[in-house]
Amino acid sequence: MACLLLLLPPAALLPPLSTSLPSSFAPHLPRNGRPRTTRHRTSPAPLLLCLASVEFDHPQPVAFGEWEGTEASVSVYGDAREDGRAYLVDGMVDAATLRALLLAAERELTFCTHLDTVDQSASYLSVVIEDGQPVNEPLAAALHPLLHERLLPYVRWRYGAPSAVVGDALVRRYLPGERQALGQHFDVSAFATAIIPLNPGSYTGGLYLQAGPNVNSRRFVDFARGELLTHQFDVMHGVHVEAGERYSLVVWFSESEQTRAERTAPWVRRAAEGGNSDAQFILGGFHYRGEFGASRDINEAVRWFAESARGNNPMAMLWMATLYANGEGLPQDYDKAAEYWKAAAKQEHPSAQHALGWAYRDGLGVRRDKAAAVHWFRRAAAQGLERAADALLLGSEGWGGMSAAERARALAALRQHE
Numbered sequence: 001m002a003c004l005l006l007l008l009p010p011a012a013l014l015p016p017l018s019t020s021l022p023s024s025f026a027p028h029l030p031r032n033g034r035p036r037t038t039r040h041r042t043s044p045a046p047l048l049l050c051l052a053s054v055e056f057d058h059p060q061p062v063a064f065g066e067w068e069g070t071e072a073s074v075s076v077y078g079d080a081r082e083d084g085r086a087y088l089v090d091g092m093v094d095a096a097t098l099r100a101l102l103l104a105a106e107r108e109l110t111f112c113t114h115l116d117t118v119d120q121s122a123s124y125l126s127v128v129i130e131d132g133q134p135v136n137e138p139l140a141a142a143l144h145p146l147l148h149e150r151l152l153p154y155v156r157w158r159y160g161a162p163s164a165v166v167g168d169a170l171v172r173r174y175l176p177g178e179r180q181a182l183g184q185h186f187d188v189s190a191f192a193t194a195i196i197p198l199n200p201g202s203y204t205g206g207l208y209l210q211a212g213p214n215v216n217s218r219r220f221v222d223f224a225r226g227e228l229l230t231h232q233f234d235v236m237h238g239v240h241v242e243a244g245e246r247y248s249l250v251v252w253f254s255e256s257e258q259t260r261a262e263r264t265a266p267w268v269r270r271a272a273e274g275g276n277s278d279a280q281f282i283l284g285g286f287h288y289r290g291e292f293g294a295s296r297d298i299n300e301a302v303r304w305f306a307e308s309a310r311g312n313n314p315m316a317m318l319w320m321a322t323l324y325a326n327g328e329g330l331p332q333d334y335d336k337a338a339e340y341w342k343a344a345a346k347q348e349h350p351s352a353q354h355a356l357g358w359a360y361r362d363g364l365g366v367r368r369d370k371a372a373a374v375h376w377f378r379r380a381a382a383q384g385l386e387r388a389a390d391a392l393l394l395g396s397e398g399w400g401g402m403s404a405a406e407r408a409r410a411l412a413a414l415r416q417h418e
């Protein structure tokens with residue numbers, strides 16, 4: 001796929017550490033390239049804490065050519081920031097196209113189980129268009145009027161990009177026993193994303209927008225039939241289907257034919273240089289891996305992670321802590337790592353809370369403190385971070401964890417999500 005999703009901790013395998021720290025301390029950026037085929041596992045639905053809904057502003061009329069509809073918007077970060085805006089569009093997806101897509105999804109399409117770049121679980125997706133070229137020619141032809149006569153003109157207008165082009169289009173499915181969730185992430189290499197649910201009302205939960213690492217900032221989008229949502233790379237989002245079956249069409253756009261062909265994302269660099277802390281964090285990841293037009297350069301990665309952390313970005317703080325703990329690109333310094341873990345943990349980043357728990361457990365950059373370790377493990381586990389719950393279960397080893405009854409309840413909760 002031309003569009004690679006940037007993983008946000010905690011949902012992945014993580015880089016090895018040069019110390020006794022558990023590997024789950026370190027966030028992970030997926031490697032560049034297409035998904036790898038290997039044995040697959042299902043993606044468990046994480047602990048669902050609330051089903052609060054996104055509150056969009058009042059719909060406004062929009063029209064292009066013969067198409068007329070409405071558009072409502074919301075800033076994921078509230079009034080404090082102008083970026084991170086999503087748009088709910090009604091009237092663009094005709095009933096016939098929606099029926100054809102759902103019928104194909106339910107009866108005809110083959111869904112691959114390549115590992116997803118977000119969580120390394122089976123992806124259960126079916127590619128319709130890749131790098132602007134049809135993969136499923138009949139379905140691509142059926143989508144052509146929607147994509148090229150309505151949606152693409154809208155994207156060009158809404159995001160001020162007259163040369164924008166369709167990159168990839170794919171259908172995802174979420175079924176009990178397969179995949180029920182997709183962790184929070186940014187669509188880092190997409191200039192814009194459009195999401196069209198094919199069967200709204202047939203499931204509980206679905207697509208959510210999230211303002212920060214704390215899962216309590218998660219808000220679900222209540223789609224009506226025929227509505228779609230568009231956003232850019234700076235909107236954190238994910239999927240959690242609590243019950244039922246969900247099918248959706250996802251379309252990724254690139255800024256121009258050149259950026260699509262070169263697989264670059266210059267819009268991220270522009271935003272980073274303009275002071276957007278999320279873009280700075282993402283650009284640091286580009287340089288860490290050497291992808292999307294960025295050189296592989298640990299010094300540049302550190303520079304952008306540090307700049308993002310100075311902007312109070314907890315995801316960048318976790319990366320800075322990891323780099324200090326590993327001595328990667330920076331002198332190994334557990335004191336500084338602990339400072340970053342604390343700062344990110346106080347912003348309710350569950351992976352940072354988990355890492356800080358291990359730091360207190362083993363005395364890495366802080367004094368050993370069993371009570372503090374348990375406190376931070378509990379904070380992370382309360383957000384559904386299973387690794388933190390696992391760490392609490394290690395309390396039976398005698399360092400001050402859960403009671404027998406609490407362990408039994410935690411194990412029962414974990415088994416529900418296996």
